[in-house]
Amino acid sequence: MSALIGAAVPAPGHGLTAPARSHEELAERITARFPSVRTELAERGPLVVHVAASELVGVLTYCRDDEELACALLADLSAVHWPAGELVIERQRSTTGWPDYRVERELGMIEVLYTLRSVARNHLLRVVTATPDTAPRLPSVTGVFRTADFHEREVFDLFGVEFEGHPALTRILMPDDWAGHPQRKDYPLGGVDIPYANDAVVPPPDERDLRDVVR
Amino acid sequence: MVADPTIAALRSGLTSDDEVFVEGADWESVVDAVKDERLTVNMGPQHPSTHGVLRLVLELDGETVTRLSPIIGYLHTGIEKSAEYRTWVQGTTFVTRMDYLSPLFNELAYCLAIEDLLGIEAPERAQAIRVILTEFNRIASHLVWLATGGMELGSTTVMTYGFREREHILDLFESQSGLRMNHAYIRPGGLATDVTADFVERCEALLARLPERLGEFEDLLLENPIWNDRLRGIGVIDAEACLELGVTGPLLRAAGVPWDLRKAAPYCGIEQYEFDVVTETAGDSFARFLVRMEEMRQSMRIVRQALDTLPGGPVMVADKRIAWPSQQSLGADGVGNDPAYIRHIMGESMEALINHFKLVTQGFTVPAGQTYVAVESPRGELGYAITSVGTNKPYRVHVREPSFVNLQAADEMSRGHQVADVVAVVASIDPVMGGVDR
Numbered sequence: 001m002s003a004l005i006g007a008a009v010p011a012p013g014h015g016l017t018a019p020a021r022s023h024e025e026l027a028e029r030i031t032a033r034f035p036s037v038r039t040e041l042a043e044r045g046p047l048v049v050h051v052a053a054s055e056l057v058g059v060l061t062y063c064r065d066d067e068e069l070a071c072a073l074l075a076d077l078s079a080v081h082w083p084a085g086e087l088v089i090e091r092q093r094s095t096t097g098w099p100d101y102r103v104e105r106e107l108g109m110i111e112v113l114y115t116l117r118s119v120a121r122n123h124l125l126r127v128v129t130a131t132p133d134t135a136p137r138l139p140s141v142t143g144v145f146r147t148a149d150f151h152e153r154e155v156f157d158l159f160g161v162e163f164e165g166h167p168a169l170t171r172i173l174m175p176d177d178w179a180g181h182p183q184r185k186d187y188p189l190g191g192v193d194i195p196y197a198n199d200a201v202v203p204p205p206d207e208r209d210l211r212d213v214v215r
Numbered sequence: 216m217v218a219d220p221t222i223a224a225l226r227s228g229l230t231s232d233d234e235v236f237v238e239g240a241d242w243e244s245v246v247d248a249v250k251d252e253r254l255t256v257n258m259g260p261q262h263p264s265t266h267g268v269l270r271l272v273l274e275l276d277g278e279t280v281t282r283l284s285p286i287i288g289y290l291h292t293g294i295e296k297s298a299e300y301r302t303w304v305q306g307t308t309f310v311t312r313m314d315y316l317s318p319l320f321n322e323l324a325y326c327l328a329i330e331d332l333l334g335i336e337a338p339e340r341a342q343a344i345r346v347i348l349t350e351f352n353r354i355a356s357h358l359v360w361l362a363t364g365g366m367e368l369g370s371t372t373v374m375t376y377g378f379r380e381r382e383h384i385l386d387l388f389e390s391q392s393g394l395r396m397n398h399a400y401i402r403p404g405g406l407a408t409d410v411t412a413d414f415v416e417r418c419e420a421l422l423a424r425l426p427e428r429l430g431e432f433e434d435l436l437l438e439n440p441i442w443n444d445r446l447r448g449i450g451v452i453d454a455e456a457c458l459e460l461g462v463t464g465p466l467l468r469a470a471g472v473p474w475d476l477r478k479a480a481p482y483c484g485i486e487q488y489e490f491d492v493v494t495e496t497a498g499d500s501f502a503r504f505l506v507r508m509e510e511m512r513q514s515m516r517i518v519r520q521a522l523d524t525l526p527g528g529p530v531m532v533a534d535k536r537i538a539w540p541s542q543q544s545l546g547a548d549g550v551g552n553d554p555a556y557i558r559h560i561m562g563e564s565m566e567a568l569i570n571h572f573k574l575v576t577q578g579f580t581v582p583a584g585q586t587y588v589a590v591e592s593p594r595g596e597l598g599y600a601i602t603s604v605g606t607n608k609p610y611r612v613h614v615r616e617p618s619f620v621n622l623q624a625a626d627e628m629s630r631g632h633q634v635a636d637v638v639a640v641v642a643s644i645d646p647v648m649g650g651v652d653r
Contacts, residue, residue: 009492010479016472044331045586072458076587078600078613087604103604113600115587115615119458119472122479126587147461150623158295173291173652182296183611189300 015122021068023047026125029068034059046115046124053138056129060144063116063125071116071125074141077151078115079159081133083185084108108133110159110184114141131161133184140165158183253281258637260289266363266641267648271625273634280637283629285622290652298612302578303329304539306609308399310599313614314650315396316359319345319352319388320592322401325612327482328588328599329403332581333537341405341530342483347418347521348388348400349483349590350514354425355384356593357507361432364504364642368445373435380428387417403579405531408543418522422515429511436504446501450628450640453498460627461620464595465510466644469495469502476591488520500643537579540571578607587615594618594645614653618646 013020021029026047027039034055040048051059063071086104114127131138140163141148152163153172160181163169171178180187191204202208253276260270268289274282294313298306310325311318323345330336337345362377385395391410392400400407436442452462454470467474473492477485493509495502531538542556560568583605589598595617602611621644628640 009473009475012479012481012486015479016474044334073463074461075589075596076598076600076613076615078611078615080585080602080611113585113587115598115600117596119474124587126585145461146459147620147623150619171288173288175288182293189296 010119010122013122015070015118015120017120018070020118020121020123026069026123029066030059030062033062033066046126049125049127051127051129053129053131056127057139057141057144059127060114060116060141063127064144068121069125070118070120072119073117074114074145074147074151075117075124076113076115077141077148077155078113079155079161079183080111080113081159081184081186082109082111083133110136110161112138112155112161136161138163140169142166157181160184258634260286266646269622269641269646269648269651271637271641273629273637275634278633280629280632280634283626283637285625287619287622287648287651290648292653294653295612295614298609300608302607303403303581303609304578306612307402308397310612310614311397311399312649313653314592314594314597314616314618314647316356316647317352317593317597318397319349319401320590320597321614322399323349323483324588324590324592324597324599325601326401326403327590328586328601329581331586331588332584332601332603333403334582335404335532335534335537337405337483337532338529339484339526340409340528343521343525344406344410344530345401345483346485346488347518347525348391350517350521351384351387351418351421353514353593354511355381357511358384360507360593360642360645361504364639364645365436367638367642368442370436370439370442373432376428376432376435380425383421383424387421390414390417402531402539404534404537404539405529407539409530415522415525418518422519422522425515426512429508433508443501445636445639446504446643447497447499449500449632449636450643451497451499452624452628456627457624460624462595462624464591464593464617464621465503465506466595466621466624468493469506470498471496476589476596480589482588482590485517487524488517490514490516500639503643535570536574540567540574580605580607581609589615592617594647594650595621616650616653618644618648618650619653622646622651 008016010016023041027041030037030049031039034051036052036055037059038050040050042048049059063069082105084105084107087102109130110133111128111130116125116127118125129138136159138161140152142152143165149167150172152166153169155161156163156169157171157174158181170176174182191206193204194202196202253274256273256275258271258273260268270286270289272284272286273280294309298309301309307322307325310321313321358377358381362374362381365371365373365377388398389395391414392398392407452466452470454467454472457467457470457472463474471494473494475492477490478492490513493506493513495505542553543551560571581603583603585600585602587598587600589596596615597617598615600613600615601609604610625640625644628644629637632640
């Protein structure tokens with residue numbers, strides 16, 4: 001890493017020590033090593049790599065250590081919940097011009113996104129994996145990127161994904177004794193009851209009848 | 216904080232045999248009960264040096280820190296969840312409240328991500344104004360870092376000076392957006408309203424004022440023996456550890472890596488302005504001080520060039536399906552609806568009124584897709600990972616907050632130092648708890 005110090009300032013298409021690689025080259029490099037991964041060449045944004053949970057740690061380690069991929073930085077780790085059932089969004093095609101959105105899933109999934117950044121070559125890579133939302137469980141990548149510690153705790157806290165091998169998987173943003181995982185789509189947006197020491201309970205603001213509170 | 220057992224609940228070591236739990240006792244009896252020197256103490260969340268409500272659990276061997284764990288979440292407001300229930304434009308008012316010291320960067324990254332999904336680009340003038348205001352915001356943020364950091368190390372003069380200079384920058388923001396903080400000024404597709412006629416003049420006045428003031432800070436601090444003793448060699452972290460821990464921004468640059476997203480992945484046409492990426496090699500708190508001081512000067516260089524080449528034209532995209540319909544103008548009582556525009560929609564054009572009503576109440580829809588857009592905030596890589604399913608609301612907004620990630624380095628940076636140095640370390644990381652907890 002000391003080779004980075006004093007290197008030229010990066011520019012678009014060029015990293016600190018080496019030129020950037022095109023999406024095709026990166027996709028080829030990864031699929032040559034892991035034939036089972038599916039790469040997606042998006043029009044905009046980074047190359048997307050879909051991997052199975054069993055291969056996740058292997059792929060991320062390869063992305064970090066390989067000379068061509070050289071992704072030294074795990075820039076971001078986040079998750080998206082896609083619950084089971086039908087989701088239809090009508091968008092009044094006549095006025096907006098955009099088609100309706102209709103999707104049906106048999107299995108609810110939590111998609112976890114790993115955004116990798118190469119400082120040496122200046123490119124982005126998004127590794128995507130998914131886990132069923134009924135029993136979300138993924139291997140921890142804290143052994144590959146130490147920065148994943150807080151990120152995985154956050155995804156556990158807000159989505160309930162259990163990361164096996166994480167050194168201390170505890171809630172990070174919500175209180176320790178909180179029930180439920182708020183960022184899941186089946187978790188409603190709304191207030192929670194406020195319990196008081198004398199067994200009195202005040203309902204949350206959105207359910208409160210002002211006539212009960214203000215007399 | 217250790218010396219007052221009535222405040223701190225002290226536990227010795229971690230083994231159950233010699234565990235002592237103390238609340239409100241004589242210090243001597245505590246010392247007698249403890250067999251070895253290892254203590255676990257709480258620092259914060261209510262502590263003047265913890266930048267808001269950060270709680271640190273310190274494991275101490277005597278006065279030496281052997282482990283530090285940050286406990287966060289005290290300011291968690293569920294902004295990412297709330298954003299899923301509001302339109303895309305309303306989201307700007309949420310994200311600007313995360314990292315309250317660099318609100319414009321949050322708005323910028325959020326809007327750039329939406330514009331990426333929409334496949335649009337803001338007009339040139341809007342881009343240039345975005346650059347000018349965010350670079351001023353960087354200076355304001357660094358000034359607060361200097362002010363609070365100085366205060367935490369006992370230099371109250373620096374505190375008052377830093378906040379004083381920042382106030383002039385906030386005056387500029389207030390004159391353009393109506394608010395000192397939480398502006399919601401940058402909107403998807405451009406800006407909420409064009410800048411005022413005296414905008415350039417105001418910026419010039421700031422550019423004339425600031426260099427001298429920065430020189431004043433350096434006169435106060437560069438050779439100051441206390442400042443040097445408290446910062447030099449404290450909280451050292453090398454480039455490799457920075458990358459492993461995801462640490463970016465001034466911390467990474469102070470460790471010698473010239474990594475800056477303004478160069479590596481430029482946004483808003485910032486590549487057309489000349490500026491240097493400031494680096495230092497020591498990787499300690501003093502190096503971070505030097506990097507931030509010089510970064511403020513580089514930001515002024517960018518603003519200078521952007522002002523000289525400020526293009527004319529609109530500040531919002533022309534597409535009427537996206538552009539915020541309301542026209543604002545500056546009246547006697549501040550920024551408000553333009554009377555001419557109100558006359559148009561209320562008296563002349565029913566279609567304009569319908570369009571206005573639909574855009575304001577329902578908002579526009581964003582094509583389905585996922586994106587990750589990052590900008591170089593004063594604290595490092597500020598990224599927005601946004602998922603859209605094609606509705607008028609985000610399906611998921613995730614924020615990669617540099618403060619949240621950088622805080623993980625506090626443990627490594629504090630080990631082996633004394634308790635008092637933890638204050639210097641946390642100050643040099645410059646975490647903003649509104650951003651950490653979101």
